[in-house]
Amino acid sequence: MSTTAAEKAYLEQIREAASYIAGRLGDRKPQFGLVLGSGLGDLAEQVAEAVSIAYDDIPHFPVSTVEGHAGRFVVGLLEGKPVIVMQGRFHYYEGYSMKKVVFPIYVMRELGVRSLVITNAAGGMNRGFKAGDLMLISDHINMTGGNPLIGPNHPELGVRFPDMSEAYSRAYRKLAKELAAEVKGEDGEALKLQEGVYCGISGPAYMTPAELTMLARLGGDAVGMSTVGEVVAASHGGMKVLGISCITDMAIGEELEPLTHEQVVAVANRTKPKFQALVKAFVREAAE
Amino acid sequence: MAEAQQTWAQRIDEAKEYIWSRTKVRPQVGLILGSGLGVLADSIEEAEVIPYGDIPHFPVSTVEGHAGELVVGKVGGRPVLMMKGRFHMYEGYAGQMVSFPVRVMKAIGVETLLVTNAAGGINEEYAPGDLMLIRDHLNMTNNNPLIGPNEPDLGVRFPDMSEAYSKKLRALARETAESRGIQLREGVYVGLMGPSYETPAEIRMFRMLGGDAVGMSTVPEVIVARHAGLQVLGISCITNMAAGILDQPLNHQEVMDTAERVKSTFLQLVKDLIPKL
Numbered sequence: 187m188s189t190t191a192a193e194k195a196y197l198e199q200i201r202e203a204a205s206y207i208a209g210r211l212g213d214r215k216p217q218f219g220l221v222l223g224s225g226l227g228d229l230a231e232q233v234a235e236a237v238s239i240a241y242d243d244i245p246h247f248p249v250s251t252v253e254g255h256a257g258r259f260v261v262g263l264l265e266g267k268p269v270i271v272m273q274g275r276f277h278y279y280e281g282y283s284m285k286k287v288v289f290p291i292y293v294m295r296e297l298g299v300r301s302l303v304i305t306n307a308a309g310g311m312n313r314g315f316k317a318g319d320l321m322l323i324s325d326h327i328n329m330t331g332g333n334p335l336i337g338p339n340h341p342e343l344g345v346r347f348p349d350m351s352e353a354y355s356r357a358y359r360k361l362a363k364e365l366a367a368e369v370k371g372e373d374g375e376a377l378k379l380q381e382g383v384y385c386g387i388s389g390p391a392y393m394t395p396a397e398l399t400m401l402a403r404l405g406g407d408a409v410g411m412s413t414v415g416e417v418v419a420a421s422h423g424g425m426k427v428l429g430i431s432c433i434t435d436m437a438i439g440e441e442l443e444p445l446t447h448e449q450v451v452a453v454a455n456r457t458k459p460k461f462q463a464l465v466k467a468f469v470r471e472a473a474e
Numbered sequence: 475m476a477e478a479q480q481t482w483a484q485r486i487d488e489a490k491e492y493i494w495s496r497t498k499v500r501p502q503v504g505l506i507l508g509s510g511l512g513v514l515a516d517s518i519e520e521a522e523v524i525p526y527g528d529i530p531h532f533p534v535s536t537v538e539g540h541a542g543e544l545v546v547g548k549v550g551g552r553p554v555l556m557m558k559g560r561f562h563m564y565e566g567y568a569g570q571m572v573s574f575p576v577r578v579m580k581a582i583g584v585e586t587l588l589v590t591n592a593a594g595g596i597n598e599e600y601a602p603g604d605l606m607l608i609r610d611h612l613n614m615t616n617n618n619p620l621i622g623p624n625e626p627d628l629g630v631r632f633p634d635m636s637e638a639y640s641k642k643l644r645a646l647a648r649e650t651a652e653s654r655g656i657q658l659r660e661g662v663y664v665g666l667m668g669p670s671y672e673t674p675a676e677i678r679m680f681r682m683l684g685g686d687a688v689g690m691s692t693v694p695e696v697i698v699a700r701h702a703g704l705q706v707l708g709i710s711c712i713t714n715m716a717a718g719i720l721d722q723p724l725n726h727q728e729v730m731d732t733a734e735r736v737k738s739t740f741l742q743l744v745k746d747l748i749p750k751l
Contacts, residue, residue: 324675325673325674325675326673326675327673327675327676327679328673328676331616332616333564333667333668333669333670335564335668335669335670336563336564336565336566336667336668336669337564337565337566338565338566339669345725345726346669346726347668347669347670347671347724347725347726348669348670348671349671349717349723349724349725350670350671350672350673350676350717350724351671351673351674351717351718351722351723351724352723353673383675403682404679404682404683405675405678405679405682406675418670421670422670
Protein backbone atom coordinates (compact mmCIF):
# COMPACT_ATOMS: atom_id res chain seq x y z
CA MET A 187 0.00 0.00 0.00
CA SER A 188 1.57 3.30 -0.94
CA THR A 189 1.10 6.32 1.26
CA THR A 190 -2.51 7.27 0.72
CA ALA A 191 -3.98 10.73 0.53
CA ALA A 192 -5.61 10.16 3.92
CA GLU A 193 -2.23 9.29 5.46
CA LYS A 194 -0.52 12.32 3.97
CA ALA A 195 -3.39 14.33 5.32
CA TYR A 196 -2.63 13.05 8.86
CA LEU A 197 0.83 14.62 8.80
CA GLU A 198 -0.52 17.82 7.29
CA GLN A 199 -3.29 17.94 9.87
CA ILE A 200 -0.74 17.66 12.69
CA ARG A 201 1.23 20.52 11.18
CA GLU A 202 -1.83 22.70 10.63
CA ALA A 203 -3.04 22.14 14.19
CA ALA A 204 0.41 22.88 15.61
CA SER A 205 0.78 25.95 13.47
CA TYR A 206 -2.60 27.29 14.63
CA ILE A 207 -1.58 26.79 18.28
CA ALA A 208 1.86 28.31 17.72
CA GLY A 209 0.13 31.35 16.24
CA ARG A 210 -1.80 31.80 19.48
CA LEU A 211 1.27 31.37 21.70
CA GLY A 212 3.46 34.26 20.60
CA ASP A 213 6.97 33.50 21.84
CA ARG A 214 5.94 30.77 24.29
CA LYS A 215 7.73 27.49 23.53
CA PRO A 216 6.36 24.66 25.67
CA GLN A 217 8.90 22.01 26.79
CA PHE A 218 6.69 19.77 28.88
CA GLY A 219 3.39 18.29 27.81
CA LEU A 220 0.92 17.30 30.52
CA VAL A 221 -2.07 15.05 29.83
CA LEU A 222 -4.52 15.25 32.71
CA GLY A 223 -6.90 12.39 33.40
CA SER A 224 -10.39 12.13 34.93
CA GLY A 225 -10.78 14.47 37.89
CA LEU A 226 -7.16 15.63 37.67
CA GLY A 227 -7.68 18.52 35.26
CA ASP A 228 -7.61 21.26 37.95
CA LEU A 229 -3.84 21.44 37.77
CA ALA A 230 -4.33 23.50 34.63
CA GLU A 231 -5.73 26.32 36.85
CA GLN A 232 -2.27 26.73 38.37
CA VAL A 233 -0.56 27.51 35.09
CA ALA A 234 0.79 31.09 35.16
CA GLU A 235 0.61 33.52 32.24
CA ALA A 236 -1.82 31.06 30.74
CA VAL A 237 -3.17 31.04 27.22
CA SER A 238 -6.16 28.79 26.87
CA ILE A 239 -7.00 27.23 23.51
CA ALA A 240 -10.27 25.31 23.15
CA TYR A 241 -9.96 22.08 21.18
CA ASP A 242 -12.97 23.27 19.19
CA ASP A 243 -10.89 26.11 17.77
CA ILE A 244 -7.99 23.94 16.62
CA PRO A 245 -8.12 22.65 13.05
CA HIS A 246 -8.66 18.87 12.79
CA PHE A 247 -9.06 18.38 16.55
CA PRO A 248 -11.75 16.02 17.76
CA VAL A 249 -13.86 17.14 20.73
CA SER A 250 -13.94 15.16 23.97
CA THR A 251 -17.32 13.81 25.00
CA VAL A 252 -16.75 12.29 28.45
CA GLU A 253 -17.98 14.06 31.60
CA GLY A 254 -15.23 15.42 33.86
CA HIS A 255 -13.01 16.22 30.88
CA ALA A 256 -12.86 19.82 29.72
CA GLY A 257 -11.56 20.23 26.22
CA ARG A 258 -8.69 22.65 25.92
CA PHE A 259 -4.97 23.24 25.97
CA VAL A 260 -3.63 25.53 28.66
CA VAL A 261 -0.19 26.88 27.81
CA GLY A 262 2.01 28.86 30.17
CA LEU A 263 4.39 28.41 33.08
CA LEU A 264 4.20 25.80 35.81
CA GLU A 265 6.89 26.12 38.47
CA GLY A 266 8.59 28.48 36.05
CA LYS A 267 8.79 25.86 33.29
CA PRO A 268 7.03 26.28 29.95
CA VAL A 269 4.24 23.71 29.74
CA ILE A 270 1.34 22.76 27.53
CA VAL A 271 -1.44 21.09 29.47
CA MET A 272 -4.15 18.95 27.92
CA GLN A 273 -7.21 19.50 30.04
CA GLY A 274 -9.34 16.70 28.69
CA ARG A 275 -8.27 13.95 26.31
CA PHE A 276 -9.73 11.61 23.72
CA HIS A 277 -10.57 7.99 24.38
CA TYR A 278 -10.84 5.00 22.09
CA TYR A 279 -14.21 4.11 23.67
CA GLU A 280 -15.66 7.42 22.50
CA GLY A 281 -15.46 6.01 19.00
CA TYR A 282 -12.35 7.83 17.84
CA SER A 283 -9.79 5.87 15.89
CA MET A 284 -6.49 5.33 17.72
CA LYS A 285 -4.96 7.80 15.26
CA LYS A 286 -7.41 10.47 16.47
CA VAL A 287 -6.80 9.55 20.11
CA VAL A 288 -3.07 10.21 19.75
CA PHE A 289 -3.36 13.21 17.41
CA PRO A 290 -2.71 15.74 20.23
CA ILE A 291 0.49 13.89 21.23
CA TYR A 292 1.94 14.44 17.76
CA VAL A 293 0.72 18.05 17.79
CA MET A 294 2.59 18.68 21.07
CA ARG A 295 5.67 17.04 19.55
CA GLU A 296 5.37 19.31 16.52
CA LEU A 297 5.33 22.27 18.94
CA GLY A 298 8.69 21.11 20.30
CA VAL A 299 7.60 19.09 23.33
CA ARG A 300 9.89 16.12 24.04
CA SER A 301 8.82 15.33 27.62
CA LEU A 302 5.36 14.18 28.60
CA VAL A 303 3.62 13.64 31.90
CA ILE A 304 0.65 11.37 31.22
CA THR A 305 -1.84 10.83 34.00
CA ASN A 306 -5.02 8.83 34.42
CA ALA A 307 -7.54 7.47 36.87
CA ALA A 308 -7.18 3.70 37.20
CA GLY A 309 -8.55 0.74 39.09
CA GLY A 310 -6.08 -0.95 41.45
CA MET A 311 -5.63 -4.69 40.85
CA ASN A 312 -2.62 -5.07 43.12
CA ARG A 313 -3.72 -6.05 46.63
CA GLY A 314 -1.00 -3.86 48.09
CA PHE A 315 -2.75 -0.74 46.76
CA LYS A 316 -5.66 1.23 48.17
CA ALA A 317 -8.02 3.80 46.67
CA GLY A 318 -6.36 7.21 46.77
CA ASP A 319 -2.83 5.88 46.10
CA LEU A 320 -0.76 7.23 43.27
CA MET A 321 1.03 4.70 41.06
CA LEU A 322 4.06 5.44 38.96
CA ILE A 323 3.61 3.51 35.71
CA SER A 324 6.65 1.28 35.19
CA ASP A 325 5.28 -0.33 32.04
CA HIS A 326 2.03 -1.15 30.29
CA ILE A 327 0.15 -4.02 28.70
CA ASN A 328 -1.85 -3.04 25.63
CA MET A 329 -5.19 -4.84 25.89
CA THR A 330 -7.11 -2.27 23.86
CA GLY A 331 -7.07 -4.27 20.65
CA GLY A 332 -5.79 -1.19 18.83
CA ASN A 333 -2.50 0.41 17.93
CA PRO A 334 -2.19 3.99 16.62
CA LEU A 335 0.66 3.08 14.27
CA ILE A 336 -1.26 0.62 12.08
CA GLY A 337 -1.10 1.84 8.51
CA PRO A 338 1.76 3.26 6.45
CA ASN A 339 4.53 4.79 8.56
CA HIS A 340 5.53 8.45 8.45
CA PRO A 341 9.31 8.59 8.86
CA GLU A 342 8.88 12.27 9.82
CA LEU A 343 7.14 11.10 13.00
CA GLY A 344 9.21 8.03 13.88
CA VAL A 345 10.47 4.60 12.84
CA ARG A 346 8.31 1.75 11.49
CA PHE A 347 8.91 -0.53 14.50
CA PRO A 348 9.39 1.58 17.61
CA ASP A 349 11.10 0.06 20.60
CA MET A 350 8.91 -0.16 23.70
CA SER A 351 11.46 -1.66 26.10
CA GLU A 352 11.59 1.58 28.11
CA ALA A 353 8.37 3.34 27.19
CA TYR A 354 8.25 4.96 30.64
CA SER A 355 11.61 6.66 31.17
CA ARG A 356 13.71 5.09 33.89
CA ALA A 357 15.39 8.41 34.67
CA TYR A 358 12.00 10.10 35.08
CA ARG A 359 10.74 7.31 37.33
CA LYS A 360 13.82 7.56 39.52
CA LEU A 361 13.37 11.33 39.83
CA ALA A 362 9.66 11.01 40.61
CA LYS A 363 10.40 8.50 43.38
CA GLU A 364 12.97 10.80 44.94
CA LEU A 365 10.58 13.75 44.79
CA ALA A 366 7.67 11.74 46.19
CA ALA A 367 9.51 11.40 49.49
CA GLU A 368 9.18 15.18 49.94
CA VAL A 369 5.51 15.44 48.97
CA LYS A 370 2.86 15.83 51.65
CA GLY A 371 -0.87 16.20 51.18
CA GLU A 372 -3.06 18.91 52.75
CA ASP A 373 -3.67 16.52 55.63
CA GLY A 374 0.09 16.51 56.29
CA GLU A 375 0.33 12.84 55.39
CA ALA A 376 3.30 11.77 53.28
CA LEU A 377 2.63 10.56 49.77
CA LYS A 378 2.72 6.83 49.22
CA LEU A 379 3.89 6.32 45.68
CA GLN A 380 3.23 2.84 44.33
CA GLU A 381 4.82 1.54 41.15
CA GLY A 382 3.39 -0.96 38.69
CA VAL A 383 2.15 -2.12 35.33
CA TYR A 384 -0.86 -0.35 33.76
CA CYS A 385 -3.23 -2.51 31.69
CA GLY A 386 -4.91 -0.43 29.00
CA ILE A 387 -8.34 -1.68 27.91
CA SER A 388 -10.74 -0.16 25.43
CA GLY A 389 -13.74 0.10 27.75
CA PRO A 390 -16.20 1.70 28.12
CA ALA A 391 -17.68 -1.17 30.13
CA TYR A 392 -15.73 -1.74 33.31
CA MET A 393 -14.10 -5.16 33.59
CA THR A 394 -15.93 -8.19 34.93
CA PRO A 395 -14.48 -9.89 38.00
CA ALA A 396 -13.21 -12.76 35.82
CA GLU A 397 -11.48 -10.31 33.50
CA LEU A 398 -9.88 -8.46 36.42
CA THR A 399 -8.59 -11.72 37.85
CA MET A 400 -7.13 -12.55 34.46
CA LEU A 401 -5.43 -9.17 34.04
CA ALA A 402 -3.96 -9.37 37.54
CA ARG A 403 -2.59 -12.86 36.80
CA LEU A 404 -1.10 -11.57 33.56
CA GLY A 405 0.97 -9.07 35.51
CA GLY A 406 -1.22 -5.96 35.64
CA ASP A 407 -1.27 -3.77 38.76
CA ALA A 408 -3.81 -1.21 37.57
CA VAL A 409 -6.38 -1.02 34.80
CA GLY A 410 -7.74 1.91 32.83
CA MET A 411 -9.11 3.12 29.50
CA SER A 412 -6.49 5.59 28.32
CA THR A 413 -2.73 6.22 28.15
CA VAL A 414 -1.55 3.14 26.21
CA GLY A 415 -2.19 4.53 22.72
CA GLU A 416 -0.73 7.89 23.71
CA VAL A 417 2.43 6.28 25.07
CA VAL A 418 2.87 4.16 21.92
CA ALA A 419 2.68 7.37 19.87
CA ALA A 420 5.03 9.19 22.27
CA SER A 421 7.59 6.36 21.97
CA HIS A 422 7.20 6.49 18.20
CA GLY A 423 7.86 10.23 18.33
CA GLY A 424 10.94 9.81 20.53
CA MET A 425 9.39 11.51 23.55
CA LYS A 426 10.26 10.73 27.17
CA VAL A 427 7.28 9.81 29.31
CA LEU A 428 6.41 9.94 33.00
CA GLY A 429 3.16 8.08 33.70
CA ILE A 430 1.13 8.47 36.88
CA SER A 431 -2.09 6.63 37.72
CA CYS A 432 -4.41 7.83 40.41
CA ILE A 433 -5.88 4.67 41.94
CA THR A 434 -9.48 5.79 42.26
CA ASP A 435 -11.00 2.42 43.11
CA MET A 436 -9.90 -1.09 43.88
CA ALA A 437 -10.49 -3.57 41.08
CA ILE A 438 -9.81 -6.94 42.69
CA GLY A 439 -11.82 -9.55 40.78
CA GLU A 440 -12.77 -11.57 43.83
CA GLU A 441 -13.92 -8.55 45.88
CA LEU A 442 -15.49 -6.33 43.25
CA GLU A 443 -18.24 -3.90 44.19
CA PRO A 444 -20.39 -1.84 41.81
CA LEU A 445 -18.64 1.32 40.60
CA THR A 446 -19.81 4.61 39.14
CA HIS A 447 -17.89 7.33 37.32
CA GLU A 448 -18.91 9.74 40.13
CA GLN A 449 -17.02 7.62 42.69
CA VAL A 450 -13.95 7.69 40.47
CA VAL A 451 -14.10 11.48 40.24
CA ALA A 452 -14.65 11.82 44.02
CA VAL A 453 -11.52 9.83 44.88
CA ALA A 454 -9.52 11.68 42.23
CA ASN A 455 -10.60 14.95 43.88
CA ARG A 456 -9.50 13.74 47.30
CA THR A 457 -6.09 12.72 45.96
CA LYS A 458 -5.65 15.91 43.97
CA PRO A 459 -3.38 17.86 46.35
CA LYS A 460 -0.74 15.12 46.49
CA PHE A 461 -1.03 14.46 42.80
CA GLN A 462 -0.59 18.13 41.96
CA ALA A 463 2.33 18.51 44.35
CA LEU A 464 4.12 15.55 42.76
CA VAL A 465 3.57 16.70 39.18
CA LYS A 466 4.69 20.23 40.01
CA ALA A 467 7.83 18.98 41.77
CA PHE A 468 8.59 16.82 38.74
CA VAL A 469 8.15 19.64 36.23
CA ARG A 470 10.34 21.87 38.41
CA GLU A 471 13.20 19.38 38.67
CA ALA A 472 13.09 17.33 35.46
CA ALA A 473 15.41 17.93 32.56
CA GLU A 474 14.01 17.58 29.05
CA MET B 475 -18.05 -6.03 -12.42
CA ALA B 476 -16.99 -3.60 -9.68
CA GLU B 477 -14.41 -5.12 -7.31
CA ALA B 478 -16.62 -4.62 -4.27
CA GLN B 479 -19.34 -6.82 -5.80
CA GLN B 480 -17.03 -9.70 -6.66
CA THR B 481 -16.84 -12.70 -4.41
CA TRP B 482 -13.42 -13.71 -3.08
CA ALA B 483 -13.68 -16.81 -5.26
CA GLN B 484 -13.98 -14.62 -8.38
CA ARG B 485 -11.04 -12.42 -7.39
CA ILE B 486 -8.93 -15.48 -6.61
CA ASP B 487 -9.83 -16.96 -9.98
CA GLU B 488 -8.72 -13.84 -11.85
CA ALA B 489 -5.41 -13.79 -10.00
CA LYS B 490 -4.94 -17.50 -10.75
CA GLU B 491 -5.67 -17.08 -14.47
CA TYR B 492 -3.17 -14.26 -14.68
CA ILE B 493 -0.41 -16.28 -12.99
CA TRP B 494 -1.13 -19.30 -15.17
CA SER B 495 -0.86 -17.07 -18.23
CA ARG B 496 2.66 -16.09 -17.17
CA THR B 497 4.22 -19.51 -16.55
CA LYS B 498 3.92 -23.16 -17.49
CA VAL B 499 5.15 -24.28 -14.07
CA ARG B 500 2.32 -25.59 -11.86
CA PRO B 501 3.54 -25.09 -8.27
CA GLN B 502 2.86 -27.65 -5.54
CA VAL B 503 4.66 -25.88 -2.71
CA GLY B 504 4.02 -22.32 -1.58
CA LEU B 505 6.72 -20.31 0.17
CA ILE B 506 6.19 -17.20 2.26
CA LEU B 507 9.55 -16.03 3.52
CA GLY B 508 10.07 -13.39 6.16
CA SER B 509 12.43 -10.46 6.74
CA GLY B 510 15.78 -11.00 5.06
CA LEU B 511 15.16 -14.42 3.49
CA GLY B 512 13.91 -13.29 0.10
CA VAL B 513 17.31 -14.29 -1.28
CA LEU B 514 16.00 -17.83 -1.86
CA ALA B 515 14.43 -16.40 -4.99
CA ASP B 516 17.91 -16.25 -6.52
CA SER B 517 18.23 -20.04 -6.41
CA ILE B 518 14.88 -20.76 -8.05
CA GLU B 519 15.32 -22.46 -11.44
CA GLU B 520 13.21 -21.63 -14.50
CA ALA B 521 12.10 -18.60 -12.51
CA GLU B 522 9.25 -16.41 -13.72
CA VAL B 523 9.07 -13.20 -11.70
CA ILE B 524 5.66 -11.56 -11.43
CA PRO B 525 5.39 -8.20 -9.63
CA TYR B 526 2.42 -8.09 -7.24
CA GLY B 527 1.27 -4.94 -8.97
CA ASP B 528 0.64 -6.95 -12.16
CA ILE B 529 -1.62 -9.52 -10.50
CA PRO B 530 -5.33 -8.67 -10.35
CA HIS B 531 -6.51 -7.90 -6.77
CA PHE B 532 -3.05 -8.37 -5.20
CA PRO B 533 -2.03 -5.83 -2.56
CA VAL B 534 1.49 -4.29 -2.64
CA SER B 535 4.00 -4.43 0.24
CA THR B 536 5.37 -1.27 1.93
CA VAL B 537 7.80 -2.41 4.62
CA GLU B 538 11.57 -1.97 4.19
CA GLY B 539 13.40 -5.19 3.26
CA HIS B 540 10.27 -6.71 1.71
CA ALA B 541 10.18 -6.74 -2.09
CA GLY B 542 6.86 -7.35 -3.79
CA GLU B 543 6.87 -10.14 -6.34
CA LEU B 544 5.88 -13.72 -6.90
CA VAL B 545 8.59 -16.03 -8.15
CA VAL B 546 7.35 -19.22 -9.79
CA GLY B 547 9.86 -21.93 -10.70
CA LYS B 548 11.62 -24.97 -9.31
CA VAL B 549 13.71 -25.76 -6.24
CA GLY B 550 15.46 -29.15 -6.38
CA GLY B 551 13.11 -30.08 -9.22
CA ARG B 552 10.01 -29.29 -7.15
CA PRO B 553 7.64 -26.70 -8.65
CA VAL B 554 7.20 -23.83 -6.18
CA LEU B 555 5.57 -20.47 -5.88
CA MET B 556 7.42 -18.05 -3.66
CA MET B 557 6.13 -14.78 -2.25
CA LYS B 558 9.05 -12.41 -2.16
CA GLY B 559 7.67 -9.90 0.31
CA ARG B 560 4.49 -10.38 2.31
CA PHE B 561 1.67 -8.28 3.67
CA HIS B 562 1.20 -7.37 7.32
CA MET B 563 -1.83 -6.20 9.17
CA TYR B 564 0.20 -3.37 10.73
CA GLU B 565 0.54 -1.91 7.23
CA GLY B 566 -3.19 -1.32 7.38
CA TYR B 567 -4.38 -4.34 5.38
CA ALA B 568 -7.33 -6.36 6.55
CA GLY B 569 -6.59 -9.97 7.49
CA GLN B 570 -8.41 -11.05 4.32
CA MET B 571 -5.96 -9.10 2.14
CA VAL B 572 -2.92 -10.32 4.09
CA SER B 573 -3.93 -13.89 3.39
CA PHE B 574 -5.26 -13.37 -0.16
CA PRO B 575 -2.04 -14.78 -1.71
CA VAL B 576 -2.59 -18.02 0.24
CA ARG B 577 -6.00 -18.35 -1.38
CA VAL B 578 -4.40 -17.85 -4.78
CA MET B 579 -1.78 -20.50 -4.01
CA LYS B 580 -4.50 -22.98 -3.19
CA ALA B 581 -6.32 -22.13 -6.42
CA ILE B 582 -3.27 -22.74 -8.58
CA GLY B 583 -2.68 -26.16 -7.06
CA VAL B 584 -0.38 -25.65 -4.07
CA GLU B 585 -0.86 -28.31 -1.39
CA THR B 586 1.82 -27.42 1.13
CA LEU B 587 2.76 -24.04 2.54
CA LEU B 588 6.12 -23.26 4.08
CA VAL B 589 6.03 -20.02 6.10
CA THR B 590 9.03 -18.43 7.72
CA ASN B 591 9.36 -15.29 9.76
CA ALA B 592 11.68 -13.24 11.92
CA ALA B 593 10.65 -13.45 15.55
CA GLY B 594 11.71 -12.19 18.95
CA GLY B 595 12.69 -14.85 21.46
CA ILE B 596 10.50 -15.03 24.56
CA ASN B 597 11.87 -18.36 25.75
CA GLU B 598 14.99 -17.47 27.74
CA GLU B 599 16.82 -20.57 26.54
CA TYR B 600 16.79 -19.20 23.01
CA ALA B 601 19.49 -17.00 21.51
CA PRO B 602 19.47 -14.71 18.48
CA GLY B 603 20.25 -16.78 15.40
CA ASP B 604 18.31 -19.86 16.59
CA LEU B 605 15.81 -21.45 14.23
CA MET B 606 12.48 -22.49 15.74
CA LEU B 607 10.04 -24.94 14.26
CA ILE B 608 6.56 -23.56 14.95
CA ARG B 609 4.62 -26.20 16.88
CA ASP B 610 1.56 -24.03 17.36
CA HIS B 611 0.55 -20.40 17.59
CA LEU B 612 -1.35 -17.99 19.81
CA ASN B 613 -3.44 -15.54 17.82
CA MET B 614 -3.02 -12.27 19.73
CA THR B 615 -3.66 -10.02 16.74
CA ASN B 616 -7.20 -9.18 17.92
CA ASN B 617 -8.33 -10.27 14.51
CA ASN B 618 -9.23 -13.24 12.34
CA PRO B 619 -9.06 -13.26 8.55
CA LEU B 620 -12.20 -15.42 8.34
CA ILE B 621 -14.53 -12.89 9.95
CA GLY B 622 -17.39 -12.18 7.56
CA PRO B 623 -19.62 -14.39 5.45
CA ASN B 624 -18.04 -17.75 4.70
CA GLU B 625 -17.65 -18.82 1.08
CA PRO B 626 -18.10 -22.62 1.24
CA ASP B 627 -16.05 -23.04 -1.96
CA LEU B 628 -13.05 -21.78 -0.02
CA GLY B 629 -13.45 -23.77 3.19
CA VAL B 630 -15.70 -24.60 6.12
CA ARG B 631 -17.29 -22.05 8.44
CA PHE B 632 -15.41 -23.28 11.53
CA PRO B 633 -12.00 -24.60 10.53
CA ASP B 634 -10.18 -26.93 12.91
CA MET B 635 -6.94 -25.55 14.34
CA SER B 636 -5.95 -28.56 16.44
CA GLU B 637 -3.02 -29.32 14.16
CA ALA B 638 -2.45 -26.07 12.31
CA TYR B 639 1.22 -26.93 11.88
CA SER B 640 1.41 -30.45 10.45
CA LYS B 641 2.93 -33.04 12.79
CA LYS B 642 4.22 -34.98 9.84
CA LEU B 643 5.94 -31.99 8.31
CA ARG B 644 7.43 -31.07 11.66
CA ALA B 645 8.91 -34.54 12.00
CA LEU B 646 10.29 -34.21 8.48
CA ALA B 647 11.83 -30.83 9.32
CA ARG B 648 13.46 -32.24 12.47
CA GLU B 649 14.98 -35.15 10.55
CA THR B 650 16.19 -32.89 7.77
CA ALA B 651 17.77 -30.44 10.21
CA GLU B 652 19.41 -33.26 12.14
CA SER B 653 20.96 -34.78 9.03
CA ARG B 654 22.58 -31.40 8.34
CA GLY B 655 23.65 -30.85 11.92
CA ILE B 656 21.38 -27.83 12.22
CA GLN B 657 19.97 -27.22 15.70
CA LEU B 658 16.23 -26.66 15.55
CA ARG B 659 14.16 -25.36 18.48
CA GLU B 660 10.47 -26.08 18.61
CA GLY B 661 7.92 -23.78 20.16
CA VAL B 662 4.81 -21.62 20.16
CA TYR B 663 4.68 -18.47 18.01
CA VAL B 664 2.71 -15.53 19.39
CA GLY B 665 1.23 -13.50 16.55
CA LEU B 666 0.69 -9.81 17.26
CA MET B 667 -0.58 -6.82 15.36
CA GLY B 668 2.40 -4.48 15.95
CA PRO B 669 3.93 -2.32 14.63
CA SER B 670 5.30 -1.04 17.93
CA TYR B 671 7.45 -3.71 19.56
CA GLU B 672 6.14 -5.26 22.76
CA THR B 673 6.77 -3.86 26.22
CA PRO B 674 8.62 -5.99 28.81
CA ALA B 675 5.33 -6.42 30.72
CA GLU B 676 3.66 -7.77 27.57
CA ILE B 677 6.53 -10.20 26.97
CA ARG B 678 6.29 -11.54 30.55
CA MET B 679 2.57 -12.03 29.93
CA PHE B 680 3.13 -13.94 26.67
CA ARG B 681 5.70 -16.17 28.39
CA MET B 682 3.17 -16.90 31.12
CA LEU B 683 0.61 -17.76 28.45
CA GLY B 684 2.88 -20.32 26.80
CA GLY B 685 4.61 -18.35 24.04
CA ASP B 686 8.21 -19.02 22.97
CA ALA B 687 8.60 -16.41 20.25
CA VAL B 688 6.73 -13.31 19.13
CA GLY B 689 6.19 -11.70 15.74
CA MET B 690 3.85 -9.66 13.55
CA SER B 691 3.03 -12.06 10.71
CA THR B 692 2.19 -15.71 9.91
CA VAL B 693 -0.95 -16.18 12.01
CA PRO B 694 -3.52 -14.87 9.49
CA GLU B 695 -1.75 -16.70 6.66
CA VAL B 696 -1.82 -19.98 8.56
CA ILE B 697 -5.47 -19.62 9.56
CA VAL B 698 -6.42 -19.12 5.92
CA ALA B 699 -4.12 -21.94 4.78
CA ARG B 700 -5.89 -24.32 7.16
CA HIS B 701 -9.27 -23.02 6.04
CA ALA B 702 -8.17 -23.80 2.48
CA GLY B 703 -6.95 -27.26 3.50
CA LEU B 704 -3.22 -26.67 2.96
CA GLN B 705 -0.60 -28.48 5.02
CA VAL B 706 1.61 -25.99 6.85
CA LEU B 707 5.21 -26.01 7.98
CA GLY B 708 6.37 -22.92 9.89
CA ILE B 709 9.89 -21.91 10.88
CA SER B 710 10.88 -18.79 12.83
CA CYS B 711 14.31 -17.25 12.80
CA ILE B 712 14.94 -15.83 16.29
CA THR B 713 16.47 -12.52 15.24
CA ASN B 714 16.52 -10.83 18.64
CA MET B 715 15.50 -11.40 22.21
CA ALA B 716 12.12 -9.83 23.02
CA ALA B 717 11.82 -6.70 25.17
CA GLY B 718 12.98 -6.86 28.77
CA ILE B 719 15.12 -9.99 28.45
CA LEU B 720 18.30 -8.10 27.69
CA ASP B 721 18.80 -4.59 29.02
CA GLN B 722 18.81 -2.93 25.61
CA PRO B 723 16.37 -1.37 23.16
CA LEU B 724 15.06 -3.24 20.11
CA ASN B 725 15.57 -2.08 16.57
CA HIS B 726 14.70 -3.33 13.11
CA GLN B 727 18.35 -3.22 12.05
CA GLU B 728 19.22 -5.92 14.62
CA VAL B 729 16.48 -8.09 13.12
CA MET B 730 17.89 -7.63 9.62
CA ASP B 731 21.49 -8.21 10.79
CA THR B 732 20.70 -11.51 12.52
CA ALA B 733 18.61 -12.70 9.59
CA GLU B 734 21.62 -11.97 7.39
CA ARG B 735 23.97 -13.88 9.72
CA VAL B 736 21.95 -17.13 9.74
CA LYS B 737 20.74 -16.81 6.17
CA SER B 738 22.97 -19.53 4.74
CA THR B 739 21.95 -22.11 7.37
CA PHE B 740 18.29 -21.24 7.01
CA LEU B 741 18.48 -21.38 3.22
CA GLN B 742 20.20 -24.76 3.33
CA LEU B 743 17.44 -26.15 5.53
CA VAL B 744 14.69 -24.72 3.34
CA LYS B 745 16.31 -26.01 0.14
CA ASP B 746 16.73 -29.48 1.63
CA LEU B 747 13.13 -29.48 2.77
CA ILE B 748 11.31 -28.29 -0.33
CA PRO B 749 11.73 -31.43 -2.50
CA LYS B 750 10.52 -33.56 0.45
CA LEU B 751 7.37 -31.57 1.25
